Amino acid sequence: GQSLEQPSEVTAVEGAIVQINCTYQTSGFYGLSWYQQHDGGAPTFLSYNALDGLEETGRFSSFLSRSDSYGYLLLQELQMKDSASYFCFLGQNFVFGPGTRLSVLP
Amino acid sequence: DTGVSQDPRHKITKRGQNVTFRCDPISEHNRLYWYRQTLGQGPEFLTYFQNEAQLEKSRLLSDRFSAERPKGSFSTLEIQRTEQGDSAMYLCASSLGGRDSPLHFGNGTRLTVT
Numbered sequence: 234g235q236s237l238e239q240p241s242e243v244t245a246v247e248g249a250i251v252q253i254n255c256t257y258q259t260s261g262f263y264g265l266s267w268y269q270q271h272d273g274g275a276p277t278f279l280s281y282n283a284l285d286g287l288e289e290t291g292r293f294s295s296f297l298s299r300s301d302s303y304g305y306l307l308l309q310e311l312q313m314k315d316s317a318s319y320f321c322f323l324g325q326n327f328v329f330g331p332g333t334r335l336s337v338l339p
Numbered sequence: 340d341t342g343v344s345q346d347p348r349h350k351i352t353k354r355g356q357n358v359t360f361r362c363d364p365i366s367e368h369n370r371l372y373w374y375r376q377t378l379g380q381g382p383e384f385l386t387y388f389q390n391e392a393q394l395e396k397s398r399l400l401s402d403r404f405s406a407e408r409p410k411g412s413f414s415t416l417e418i419q420r421t422e423q424g425d426s427a428m429y430l431c432a433s434s435l436g437g438r439d440s441p442l443h444f445g446n447g448t449r450l451t452v453t
């Protein structure tokens with residue numbers, strides 16, 4: 234089967250850097266993605282990693298280590314609008330992680 | 340790109356009634372997905388279509404749930420004999436391409452079973 238684990242909550246202050254980790258178990262691998270969901274909103278795609286290493290998209294970066302079955306989302310220069318839930322996602326079987334709720338404090 | 344649209348936005352029904360939701364995907368997208376999400380949880384996969392073919396269905400999906408995608412365009416999700424445990428947000432998403440393609444979600448249908 235497939236499973237993903239994430240911390241349930243993370244808190245940081247504006248301007249800081251935060252890392253949200255995701256570990257996974259899967260029998261196959263089609264890449265690890267990250268989605269953001271604001272309260273009351275729909276999940277929106279942030280990034281995708283198929284190969285090991287770091288992918289950078291503006292203030293957000295995502296890292297993957299396939300040998301460790303591990304990835305993380307790095308958010309830099311945090312803003313209040315980054316307060317949301319963040320989900321890692323396995324494309325193999327369309328499975329989302331339980332989500333990490335990020336609270337950005339002033 | 341008009342986005343994924345879902346109808347209705349909210350549905351309140353009594354236990355035992357049948358409900359049907361509709362999803363219109365982004366027009367050129369060949370894949371369509373249904374998810375269910377409860378408060379504080381990640382979206383739970385229900386089923387997906389490639390064009391008109393339903394290729395995967397979650398083992399968690401009871402036989403009270405059925406989905407269709409006639410002609411590979413819009414999709415419907417029907418829940419028969421609703422139960423209070425069916426109360427959730429039902430999300431539809433679409434994508435173009437394979438399992439590495441981003442999912443584009445609609446705003447969901449919130450179902451409340453009383």
